[in-house]
Amino acid sequence: MGQGRVQAEYERANPRSRALAAQARQVIPGGITHDIRFLKPFPIAVDRAKGTRKWTVDGQELIDYWMGHGSLFLGHGHPAIVAAVHAQLDRGTHYGACHELEVRWAEIVQDLVPSAQRVRFTASGTEATHLALRVARAFTGRPKIVKFEGHFHGWHDGVQAAVKPPYEAPSSAGIPGEALGQIVLCPPNDLKALEVLLRERQDVAAVILEPGGGASGTIPTDVGYLRGLRETTQRHQVVLIFDEVITGFRYAPGGVQGLTGVVPDVTALAKIVAGGLPGGAVVGRADILDRLAFNDDPAWNRQHKVAHAGTFNANPLSAAAGIAMLGEIRDGQAHGRANRAAAALRAGMAEAWRRVGAPGCVYGESSIFNWTLEAALTDGPKPGTPHRGLQAMANPAAYHALRCALILNGVDVCPLHGWVSAEHTDADVDRTVQAFEKALALIRDDGFLA
Numbered sequence: 001m002g003q004g005r006v007q008a009e010y011e012r013a014n015p016r017s018r019a020l021a022a023q024a025r026q027v028i029p030g031g032i033t034h035d036i037r038f039l040k041p042f043p044i045a046v047d048r049a050k051g052t053r054k055w056t057v058d059g060q061e062l063i064d065y066w067m068g069h070g071s072l073f074l075g076h077g078h079p080a081i082v083a084a085v086h087a088q089l090d091r092g093t094h095y096g097a098c099h100e101l102e103v104r105w106a107e108i109v110q111d112l113v114p115s116a117q118r119v120r121f122t123a124s125g126t127e128a129t130h131l132a133l134r135v136a137r138a139f140t141g142r143p144k145i146v147k148f149e150g151h152f153h154g155w156h157d158g159v160q161a162a163v164k165p166p167y168e169a170p171s172s173a174g175i176p177g178e179a180l181g182q183i184v185l186c187p188p189n190d191l192k193a194l195e196v197l198l199r200e201r202q203d204v205a206a207v208i209l210e211p212g213g214g215a216s217g218t219i220p221t222d223v224g225y226l227r228g229l230r231e232t233t234q235r236h237q238v239v240l241i242f243d244e245v246i247t248g249f250r251y252a253p254g255g256v257q258g259l260t261g262v263v264p265d266v267t268a269l270a271k272i273v274a275g276g277l278p279g280g281a282v283v284g285r286a287d288i289l290d291r292l293a294f295n296d297d298p299a300w301n302r303q304h305k306v307a308h309a310g311t312f313n314a315n316p317l318s319a320a321a322g323i324a325m326l327g328e329i330r331d332g333q334a335h336g337r338a339n340r341a342a343a344a345l346r347a348g349m350a351e352a353w354r355r356v357g358a359p360g361c362v363y364g365e366s367s368i369f370n371w372t373l374e375a376a377l378t379d380g381p382k383p384g385t386p387h388r389g390l391q392a393m394a395n396p397a398a399y400h401a402l403r404c405a406l407i408l409n410g411v412d413v414c415p416l417h418g419w420v421s422a423e424h425t426d427a428d429v430d431r432t433v434q435a436f437e438k439a440l441a442l443i444r445d446d447g448f449l450a
Contacts, residue, residue: 006446007041011403016057017045036069036414040400044407049076052424054412063411063428063435065369065418070216070246071271073338073367073425074328081275084350088316101319108326109273109281112253114263115242118289119316120282125245125270126154128280129208131308132268133158136206136239138190138306139288146197146207146238148188150214150387153243153268159208161185163215165388189384190217191228198236206239206266211256212247213383216417217368219390222383226262233265239288240264245271245280250338250419251366253330272329273448285412338367341429342420345369348433356440358449367420371413373398373449398448405439 011018021042024031030038037043045057052075054064076080085242106119122128133145145158149167153159157179163171170180170342184204185220186194198204207229213220231239242264244255249272250269252259256427257267266288270280282289291306312318328334346369351361359375381390393399400413442447 002444004441006401006405006408006448009408011041013060013408014042014044014056014058014193018042020045020057034069036349039403040079040397041404044412046133051075051077052428060407061410062407063424063432065411065413065420065432067419067421069271069414070250070275070278070368070419072276073250073272073421074325074334075421078325078328078423081321084275084320085277085317088303088320091316092256093317094312094315099314099316099319100322101316104313105319105322105326106281108277108323108330109269109283112258112330113248113267113269113283114254114257114261115265115267115285116283117286118284120289120292120308121319121342122270122280122282123278123312124154124308125243125268125280127310128245128268128270128282129153129241129243129308131282132200132241132243132266132284133206133208134308135264135282135284135288135291135306136241138291138304140205140239142203142205143182144184144201144203144205146183146184146186146194147203148186148209148214150188150219150391151210151243152215153208153210153288154245154314158182165391166377167388171247177319188214188387189221189225191225191232194229195232198232198238204236206236206241207233208241208243210243210246211244211260211262211264212251212366212368214387215391216246216370217364218416219387220363220365220381220383220385223260225261226256230262239266241266241268243268245269246368247366248273249326249329250335250368252335253332261338272275272325275323275325275351276316277318277321279314279318279322279340329422338420338422338424341422341424341426342367342369343418344426345418345424345429345432348429349436352433352440356444358440358444366374367422369418369420370416371418372416373402395448398443401443401446401448402439405442406435408442409435411435411439 045055045092109119110116149162160170160175161183162185248255250271266284358374361380362371363380364370
C-alpha cells in the first residue's frame with residue numbers, strides 16, 4: 001500500500017460526515033465542540049445509538065467504546081434510564097426550585113460513596129473540580145493546590161498546568177499566570193517528593209489527583225501509594241481531593257475509594273453519577289462541605305461562605321437519570337460484567353498487537369483500557385514507570401490513522417482510552433479484537449509504524 005491508503009478509504013466511506021464537517025467549520029470553531037473529538041481528516045458524525053452500538057450518518061454500524069466519554073456505564077439508551085427521563089419530561093425539565101428528586105439522588109450518592117457526608121450537585125465534572133478546590137481553599141484559608149503531572153481535572157484555569165508533556169507549558173492559551181501560580185506541581189507516584197513539598201510549605205490547601213491513575217489511568221497508580229497519600233495529607237492537615245469524575249461508580253459502586261478503602265476528604269464526581277445526562281457533584285466531609293451553607297450571620301455569609309450557583313445544578317432530568325443509573329448498578333453486578341469484558345478485551349488486543357508485530361501495547365484496569373503506539377512500552381507500564389513517556393505521542397499522525405482504520409473496521413475508540421460498558425458482550429469483544437488486528441496491519445502497511 002502507498003502512504004495515505006487508510007485516509008483515502010476513510011474519506012470514501014464517510015461522504016456525509018465529510019460534508020457535515022465542512023458545514024460545521026463554517027459555524028463552529030474548528031467544526032467540533034470538544035477537543036478530543038478532533039480527527040484527521042475529519043470526525044465521523046453519528047445519527048443514533050443503542051446499547052453498545054452507534055450508527056454514523058453514512059449508515060455504518062460501530063461498536064462504541066467512547067460510551068458518552070465514559071458516562072454510559074449501561075450503554076446507550078438503557079431502558080430504565082430512558083423510562084425515568086421520559087416520565088420526568090411530562091412533569092417538567094427545570095423547576096427553578098428545590099425538588100424531591102435532588103434529595104433522593106443525594107441520598108443514593110451518600111449511601112454509595114464513602115466520603116459523601118454531604119453532597120452538592122454541579123452541571124459537569126469541570127465544575128465539580130473547580131468547586132472542590134474553592135471549598136478546600138475556604139476551609140483551610142490557604143491558596144495553593146498540589147497537582148500531579150499528567151493528571152487531568154477539567155478545563156478551568158486552576159488546573160491547566162502539567163496536563164500533557166511538555167509539562168512546563170500550560171495546556172491552553174489564555175491562562176493567566178496568576179492562576180498557574182496557585183498550582184504547585186509534583187511528580188505522580190512519588191510520596192517522598194510530596195512529603196518534602198508539604199514539609200517545606202505552609203500554604204497548601206489541598207492535594208488533588210485521579211485515584212485510578214493520571215489521564216484516565218494512562219499513568220498507573222496503586223493502592224499502596226493512595227494509602228501513603230492519605231496518611232501524608234492527614235499528617236500535614238491538607239485536604240485530599242479525589243477526582244473520581246471517571247472512576248466514580250465505575251471501579252466499584254463506591255468508586256476507587258469504595259474499592260480500596262482509602263477515603264479522601266472531598267470527592268469530585270460526574271459522568272456516571274448523572275446517568276449519561278449533564279451533571280456532577282462535589283461530596284465530602286460535612287465540616288468542609290458545609291462551607292457552602294448559609295447561616296444566620298450576614299457577615300459570615302458574605303466573608304466566609306463559599307458562593308456556588310449554576311442554572312442546571314440537580315435539574316430534574318439529570319436527577320431522574322442519575323437515580324435510575326445508580327439504582328441499576330448499586331449491587332455491583334454490572335461492574336462484574338464490565339470488568340470481565342474489559343479484561344478479555346485487553347488480553348485479546350495484546351495478542352493482536354503481538355501477531356501484527358506493531359510497537360506499543362494495551363493496558364488498564366477495571367472497565368478501562370488504555371493503549372499506546374510507543375515502542376518503548378511494549379511490556380506495558382506499571383506504577384512508577386516514568387510518567388512523561390506514558391503520555392508521549394511521538395507520531396500523532398499514526399494515532400489519527402489508527403482511529404480511522406478502526407472506524408473502517410466497525411469500532412470507534414477514543415484516542416488512548418476506551419470505556420467498556422456493562423452491556424458489551426463476548427461477541428463485541430471478539431469483533432473488536434479482530435478490528436484492532438486489521439487496523440494495526442493497515443496502518444503498518446501504510447507506513448505509519450515504520
